[in-house]
Amino acid sequence: MSMTTTTHIALRAIAHTRSGDKGNHANVAVLAYTESGYRWLERHLTPDVVQQYFAGLGCSKVERFAAANLHAFNFMLYNALGGGASRSLRIDTQGKTLGQAILDLPLPMPPDLDQMRRQAKRTLP
Amino acid sequence: MRASIRVGNGCGFWGDNLDAPIALAKHGRLDYLTLEYLAELTMSILALQKQKNPEAGFAADFIDVLTRLTPVMKEQPLLKIITNAGGMNPSACARKAREVLDAAGLNQKKIATVAGDDLMPRLDELLASGHDLQHLDEGTPLAAIRKQVVSANAYLGSQPIVEALRLGADVVITGRIADAALTVAPAMHAFGWPSEDWARLGAATAAGHLIECGAQVTGGLWCHWEEIPNLAEVGYPIAEIEPSGLFRITKPPGSGGVVNLESVGEQLLYEVGDPARYLTPDVTADFTTLQLEETAPDTVTVRGGSGKPATPTYKVSIAYRDGFTATGTLALYGQDAAAKARLAGQIILDRLRRAGHEYARHLIEVIGAGDMVPGLASDGSPREVMLRVSVHDPHQAAVERFTKEFAPLVTAGPPGVTGYTTGRASVRPVLAYWPALIAKSAVQPQVRLES
Numbered sequence: 001m002s003m004t005t006t007t008h009i010a011l012r013a014i015a016h017t018r019s020g021d022k023g024n025h026a027n028v029a030v031l032a033y034t035e036s037g038y039r040w041l042e043r044h045l046t047p048d049v050v051q052q053y054f055a056g057l058g059c060s061k062v063e064r065f066a067a068a069n070l071h072a073f074n075f076m077l078y079n080a081l082g083g084g085a086s087r088s089l090r091i092d093t094q095g096k097t098l099g100q101a102i103l104d105l106p107l108p109m110p111p112d113l114d115q116m117r118r119q120a121k122r123t124l125p
Numbered sequence: 126m127r128a129s130i131r132v133g134n135g136c137g138f139w140g141d142n143l144d145a146p147i148a149l150a151k152h153g154r155l156d157y158l159t160l161e162y163l164a165e166l167t168m169s170i171l172a173l174q175k176q177k178n179p180e181a182g183f184a185a186d187f188i189d190v191l192t193r194l195t196p197v198m199k200e201q202p203l204l205k206i207i208t209n210a211g212g213m214n215p216s217a218c219a220r221k222a223r224e225v226l227d228a229a230g231l232n233q234k235k236i237a238t239v240a241g242d243d244l245m246p247r248l249d250e251l252l253a254s255g256h257d258l259q260h261l262d263e264g265t266p267l268a269a270i271r272k273q274v275v276s277a278n279a280y281l282g283s284q285p286i287v288e289a290l291r292l293g294a295d296v297v298i299t300g301r302i303a304d305a306a307l308t309v310a311p312a313m314h315a316f317g318w319p320s321e322d323w324a325r326l327g328a329a330t331a332a333g334h335l336i337e338c339g340a341q342v343t344g345g346l347w348c349h350w351e352e353i354p355n356l357a358e359v360g361y362p363i364a365e366i367e368p369s370g371l372f373r374i375t376k377p378p379g380s381g382g383v384v385n386l387e388s389v390g391e392q393l394l395y396e397v398g399d400p401a402r403y404l405t406p407d408v409t410a411d412f413t414t415l416q417l418e419e420t421a422p423d424t425v426t427v428r429g430g431s432g433k434p435a436t437p438t439y440k441v442s443i444a445y446r447d448g449f450t451a452t453g454t455l456a457l458y459g460q461d462a463a464a465k466a467r468l469a470g471q472i473i474l475d476r477l478r479r480a481g482h483e484y485a486r487h488l489i490e491v492i493g494a495g496d497m498v499p500g501l502a503s504d505g506s507p508r509e510v511m512l513r514v515s516v517h518d519p520h521q522a523a524v525e526r527f528t529k530e531f532a533p534l535v536t537a538g539p540p541g542v543t544g545y546t547t548g549r550a551s552v553r554p555v556l557a558y559w560p561a562l563i564a565k566s567a568v569q570p571q572v573r574l575e576s
Contacts, residue, residue, distance in 0.1 A: 055500050070417070
């Protein structure tokens with residue numbers, strides 16, 4: 001699933017991530033390395049794709065917020081944590097793993113992958 | 126007016142590294158040292174401590190940290206400390222802090238407390254007068270679980286800390302307060318920002334949000350962890366704030382870790398919902414207008430802060446008793462380790478069922494076989510896994526019985542069972558979280574200069 005094939009890349013090829021909790025909800029921030037990677041995410045990393053990828057969490061809803069200034073999308077995964085910090089029986093009560101987990105999400109192979117990869121020197125607008 | 130102030134955060138939660146605040150204060154050239162101790166449910170634990178002992182109920186770690194900070198306070202007489210270590214009992218915390226300062230010969234240092242966040246003594250009065258404190262997500266009125274409530278605290282804003290600083294406090298000890306307020310308040314105080322200056326409050330809120338989790342912005346959790354120099358001596362973060370609201374995130378020179386666009390970008394969105402509407406009691410901050418730039422090694426300059434008016438409500442964090450829980454673990458090794466672990470977990474629950482115990486909730490996880498993120502496949506067939514079984518139930522005795530079903534598997538389970546060396550799992554009361562809102566007019570923050 002995490003392999004780059006001729007038709008797909010893993011999200012990690014074009015973005016970095018961080019996740020955390022808000023009560024029983026989790027947030028997963030996905031930050032593209034470049035502007036063109038951000039556009040690719042805008043098209044392909046939809047709330048539906050994220051909800052389907054994390055189907056095992058049983059989220060009631062996934063919502064996407066844009067932070068174009070960071071080339072980023074922030075995903076809210078509602079009711080994703082099996083009860084949240086104190087009630088959840090899972091080892092990961094706080095959604096700490098989800099940022100690492102989403103790095104393996106497969107995306108369609110972009111035509112200009114090299115422009116989406118992490119650059120040596122990075123600047124933001 | 127000052128050209129800038131330097132606010133450093135030396136503690137991101139209760140349990141954070143004890144040496145970090147000392148190193149940061151020594152080497153950070155700080156004007157203000159902030160120390161953040163209160164996670165969502167910390168207050169309920171402190172409330173239970175205070176029920177047993179009226180002089181307890183605050184973050185005791187702070188007293189040790191303050192003791193170690195006294196030499197730094199002598200070397201840097203202008204350094205001020207702002208902390209929410211007061212928890213459920215800011216005045217008791219202040220009394221302990223006074224003893225520490227006096228013992229170190231710092232008798233002239235002034236301590237102020239901020240209170241008024243604790244709504245527990247007024248809870249029935251508030252409910253009776255129409256504040257139903259309904260669950261923020263589910264809409265259920267608090268009356269449904271009123272008898273189980275252990276603590277209820279409003280997240281106060283920056284204003285009471287500003288007042289404490291105006292009174293000349295060197296050490297400000299609060300209870301529940303918005304984490305970002307620990308940073309916003311000194312900027313408001315130093316630069317005289319009015320409380321309706323939404324753009325600058327929005328900027329300072331971003332600064333506070335970035336440093337409130339300590340090392341998470343200076344290399345902790347950063348995706349490119351393999352590139353981080355010396356994470357063992359990670360430097361804790363400093364926000365250098367200018368009167369315009371522009372700020373720089375940096376760390377002490379020579380410390381480990383990194384501050385770059387990626388570490389700052391990741392942390393800016395950490396535990397955020399809509400980044401264009403980050404709600405605090407002070408402002409509705411907009412993080413989507415910020416411009417980040419690496420301007421020096423381990424320095425990210427942030428411009429373009431903005432915000433909209435604050436909402437008319439405070440967030441209230443309520444904790445209530447919700448039964449008991451326990452988690453037991455066993456390690457399994459060898460071929461088909463995951464299948465053996467699932468069988469062992471099932472045996473535990475089967476035996477309990479035969480003994481008459483059905484639990485309100487139970488969960489079997491096989492760590493190493495993909496269960497850390499339910500539903501995502503793992504690679505191949507692991508040779509070793511950790512079995513983790515958890516239950517949650519209103520009946521303490523049933524949960525106690527559960528903890529006794531792990532040891533028998535050392536002889537009665539599948540081959541390759543080990544790891545039963547840490548002893549029987551402990552039963553914990555569950556303190557569940559109930560977020561709510563309350564009209565600001567119903568809450569009166571109190572600032573007191575302790576004598």
